Amino acid sequence: MVNLTPNPSFSLTIRIQLPNTAGTLAPVIQAIAAAGGNIGQIDLIEQNRKLVLRDITVDASSTEHAETIVNAVKALAEIKVLDVYDRTFNLHRGGKISVQGKISLKNQGDLAMAYTPGVGRVCTAIAENPDEVYALTIKSNTVAIVTDGSAVLGLGNLGAEGALPVMEGKAMLFKNFADVDAFPICLATQDTDQIVETVKNIAPVFGGINLEDISAPRCFEIEARLQKELDIPIFHDDQHGTAIVSLAALFNALKLVKKSLEETRIVINGAGAAGVAIARLLRKAGAGTILMCDSRGILSTSRSDLNEQKKEFAMTQSGLLADALMGADVFMGVSVPGVVTPEMVKSMATDPIVFAMANPIPEIQPELIGGDVAVMATGRSDYPNQINNVLAFPGIFRGALDCRAKAMTTSMYLEAAAAIASLVKPSDLDREHIIPSVFDERVVPTVAAAVQHAARADGVASS
Numbered sequence: 001m002v003n004l005t006p007n008p009s010f011s012l013t014i015r016i017q018l019p020n021t022a023g024t025l026a027p028v029i030q031a032i033a034a035a036g037g038n039i040g041q042i043d044l045i046e047q048n049r050k051l052v053l054r055d056i057t058v059d060a061s062s063t064e065h066a067e068t069i070v071n072a073v074k075a076l077a078e079i080k081v082l083d084v085y086d087r088t089f090n091l092h093r094g095g096k097i098s099v100q101g102k103i104s105l106k107n108q109g110d111l112a113m114a115y116t117p118g119v120g121r122v123c124t125a126i127a128e129n130p131d132e133v134y135a136l137t138i139k140s141n142t143v144a145i146v147t148d149g150s151a152v153l154g155l156g157n158l159g160a161e162g163a164l165p166v167m168e169g170k171a172m173l174f175k176n177f178a179d180v181d182a183f184p185i186c187l188a189t190q191d192t193d194q195i196v197e198t199v200k201n202i203a204p205v206f207g208g209i210n211l212e213d214i215s216a217p218r219c220f221e222i223e224a225r226l227q228k229e230l231d232i233p234i235f236h237d238d239q240h241g242t243a244i245v246s247l248a249a250l251f252n253a254l255k256l257v258k259k260s261l262e263e264t265r266i267v268i269n270g271a272g273a274a275g276v277a278i279a280r281l282l283r284k285a286g287a288g289t290i291l292m293c294d295s296r297g298i299l300s301t302s303r304s305d306l307n308e309q310k311k312e313f314a315m316t317q318s319g320l321l322a323d324a325l326m327g328a329d330v331f332m333g334v335s336v337p338g339v340v341t342p343e344m345v346k347s348m349a350t351d352p353i354v355f356a357m358a359n360p361i362p363e364i365q366p367e368l369i370g371g372d373v374a375v376m377a378t379g380r381s382d383y384p385n386q387i388n389n390v391l392a393f394p395g396i397f398r399g400a401l402d403c404r405a406k407a408m409t410t411s412m413y414l415e416a417a418a419a420i421a422s423l424v425k426p427s428d429l430d431r432e433h434i435i436p437s438v439f440d441e442r443v444v445p446t447v448a449a450a451v452q453h454a455a456r457a458d459g460v461a462s463s
Helices: 025-034 063-074 087-092 108-115 117-128 132-134 159-177 192-205 218-229 237-257 273-285 321-325 344-346 393-402 410-422 443-458
Strands: 007-019 038-047 049-059 080-086 144-148 181-186 208-211 234-236 265-269 288-296 331-332 353-356 375-378
Touching: 007 025, 007 063, 007 087, 025 038, 025 049, 025 063, 049 063, 063 080, 063 273, 080 218, 087 192, 117 132, 117 288, 144 159, 159 181, 159 208, 159 393, 159 443, 192 218, 208 218, 208 237, 208 393, 218 234, 218 273, 234 237, 234 393, 237 273, 237 331, 237 353, 237 375, 237 393, 237 410, 265 321, 273 288, 273 410, 321 344, 393 410, 393 443, 410 443
Parallel strands: 144 181, 144 208, 208 234, 265 288, 265 331, 331 353, 353 375
Antiparallel strands: 007 049, 007 080, 038 049
């Protein structure tokens, strides 16, 4: 069992009642610490001569760990646990987004312009010149976040309702980071044809489509068909967002170890949507040798079980992941926890780069190989070098919407990756800082500008 670090995903607030005497809080803090909890804010709620009410915020590492912490507090004499709040669940109650009008309706005149009868003139103008929809409606700044719930995070096929909290969160990120109005569209079908037809039918409202958490290999066909049949950009974030940020991080990691992408031997573990997209983008960027592995080992030409996407990367070499890693310069994992051992890492080339991006538990815990790698990255926020798609998709869509791109292109992805990497100055580059923070306010405008430049160069920009 992997011992996870306490983090905000399992954050709780414990409301306690204790005697109003000196030193009574200390045993509570000690009990939480002894149980492995990470104490945050402590709030005084109420106080009188006899009693004190306090809220203590604590980060745990799992639901079971949170229960252990609470029980440790309950076991204390003279301390009464009045309530326990799961802060993550409370944050989601009632949903995380809402629709809000941009203008106020204060009188009859406002209403007549915003709605009937004045709106009729605007409808007619758009009907006569459909291009006006971009100027006169929300279309120019609106993205549909479309999922069928078949591959939600690392949790699997949870269905449309189970996927909704993730899509709401995605909409929040679009708005907070890039001021893009995005809305979750969770479909009650996992049929490829039905998904394509549904998205085509709702497309008039949106300036772009962000596909999310759709399982491979269906996601490849859905994206390709929609991009062919619609004149707005289609972006599957699980593929391209992951690939863009991974490439950006790799650009800078290779600078640190003074290796070129062309001469580097790269092993990718995980041959689903993210793995295939990373491999494709790395090839376009000029990567030399790429060995891709799935749960059965290296994608080899000797295997008869490979789908079309996997066949793209089949090599004559065969064997297991351990065989692939021998002498490799880079490991990029988008697979499952614990598949890499310290011995495998030690078999890699000098100054190995390890991107273990499985979430929430990486392919190998960073603590196990700290002294054996030149650069380590994960998908987690509690370790350095988080490979986070938030660095890519808000700026990608900001740029695509602003130039009214008709499609997404590989050049747009390559330019975005280079733009992200450029934000880490050479003087700031080190083994724990190869990628900018998602809260770096330069990220979105820099990526958006790079995307617009590439879109115009590729001839897909309309403005």
